[in-house]
Each structure stands twice: as structure tokens, then as C-alpha cells.
Amino acid sequence: MSLSVVVDDREPPAVAEAVRAHADVDAVASRRLASGDVVVGDVGIERKTLSDYVSTLLGRSAPDLYDQVRRLSEAHPHSYLLLEAELPADGDEGVPAAAVRGSAASITARFGTPVIPCSDLDRLVDMAVRLGRKHVEEPSTPALPNGSVTTLGAPTAKRMYGCIDGVGTDTAGRLYEAYPAVADAVAASPEELMRIDGVGPKRADAIYAAFRDGG
Known part of the structure; x- marks a missing residue:
């Protein structure tokens, strides 16, 4: 696009x-x-x-x-x-x-x-x-394969989490529940991110790096 x-x-x-x-x-x-x-x-x-x-x-x-x-x-x-x-x-x-x-x-x-x-x-x-x-993008358009979030009506922070490579709809939702403020997610360590259900070491490292390397 x-x-x-x-x-x-x-x-x-x-x-x-x-x-x-x-x-x-x-x-x-x-x-x-x-x-x-x-x-x-x-x-x-x-x-x-x-x-x-x-x-x-x-x-x-x-x-x-x-x-x-x-x-x-x-x-x-x-x-x-x-x-x-x-x-x-x-x-x-x-x-x-x-x-x-x-x-x-x-x-x-x-x-x-x-x-x-x-x-x-x-x-x-x-x-x-x-x-x-x-x-x-239309919601059905898979331009970012691993980063599509539920709907355009979802909270801004949740949509943002869905832009991270490797973070799908479910993980974005759980991230948003744990960190409704993006600044708090940015400040979280990989160890803290791993406390979220479905976030293992590799995904925690990817999320942590996305906020520091531009995604």
C-alpha cells in the first residue's frame, strides 16, 4: 500500500x-x-x-x-x-x-x-x-502478517502493540490489559513482560527491542 x-x-x-x-x-x-x-x-x-x-x-x-x-x-x-x-x-x-x-x-x-x-x-x-x-488498511488486509489487531476501534495503545512483529491479536490484548499506558510498557523489562500469559523469552525480547529499535 x-x-x-x-x-x-x-x-x-x-x-x-x-x-x-x-x-x-x-x-x-x-x-x-x-x-x-x-x-x-x-x-x-x-x-x-x-x-x-x-x-x-x-x-x-x-x-x-x-x-x-x-x-x-x-x-x-x-x-x-x-x-x-x-x-x-x-x-x-x-x-x-x-x-x-x-x-x-x-x-x-x-x-x-x-x-x-x-x-x-x-x-x-x-x-x-x-x-x-x-x-x-481494511481489517482483513494482512499487510503486517504478525501484527494485525482486532479493529480500528480498539484502544490506541492496543493497536500500537499489534504493530510489533510477532504480536498477534490475543497477545496485543493481554499486553494492553497489563500496560494500558504505552509508557509503562516501554519502561517494562523483558522479565516483567514475561509475566504476561503467552509472552515467552523470545517474544519478550522482541517487544522490548521494538520500543528501542523502532520496531
Whole structure:
């Protein structure tokens, strides 16, 4: 399935170039967006480097992070905040790691907008395209063989879990029951993931890696 993607014209050129290079993208337009940095159909995506995320979280730069996410969630049926980095360790960017995880959990719970760490720009773009594709596919379309989730009406976090290779409908449901907030699943260790019925060592490692390697 080929997709059309819109990239905000204030984004660095490398963002549009990475989107254009993606195999599933048919067309890329660049224009000023009222909210978000990348739009794929009904999916609005806010891209943040770790520095940007922390600056807007702490009010070092405008607009406020929560206001940005609120506008994003109001403007698009489906919204995500993709972090062009890993979740930080204590001391990174001068903010406790727990504060970043807490804000990610708060954003997910308050706005239904998952915060997903994507390591680098290429993985971020790949995640954005995958999310956009999942929201426009018919439920019967097996484009991601091991990652189809029940329905497009399922909770956002549950649909996201279903995008992980090797995670089917049942496992996505159990993951969602254990971790309704994506940020909590991101923070879980493989050992903690293995406590979920049906998640063995290999699947736990795959889930753990997906949140750190862009899936």
C-alpha cells in the first residue's frame, strides 16, 4: 500500500527526505500544518528530539508540550508523539528520567496520544508510516502478517502493540490489559513482560527491542 504524506514546511529537510525515501510512501507534500509535523491520512504525528521534548516539557521554549499535544489530538482522529531518541537515563538533558517517563504516561492517559521512542530519524519515519498504514488498511488486509489487531476501534495503545512483529491479536490484548499506558510498557523489562500469559523469552525480547529499535 502506497501512502501520501504531508510534512510541515518548518521541519528540517532531512525529515521530508527520509519520508520520501520510504518504500511505502508514494507522494510527499510540504506545507504549513496547523498542528503536528507529519500527517499520514487521519494520523497526526508530532516529532520531537529529546532536547525539544525536554525544552517544551519544562517550558524553556514555546509552545508548551501539553498544549501542542492537546491541539494535535483535537485536530486529528489519531495522534502520536514520536521521540527521535531513546528514553533518557538520569541526568540526560538535565532532567530526571522519571520525569520524562511520567510526562509520557500523562500525555498518553490524558490525550490518548502515545509517546513512542524511535531511536533515530529513519526509525521514526518508519514508525510514522507504519502507524499511518495501519489506520487506513481494511481489517482483513494482512499487510503486517504478525501484527494485525482486532479493529480500528480498539484502544490506541492496543493497536500500537499489534504493530510489533510477532504480536498477534490475543497477545496485543493481554499486553494492553497489563500496560494500558504505552509508557509503562516501554519502561517494562523483558522479565516483567514475561509475566504476561503467552509472552515467552523470545517474544519478550522482541517487544522490548521494538520500543528501542523502532520496531
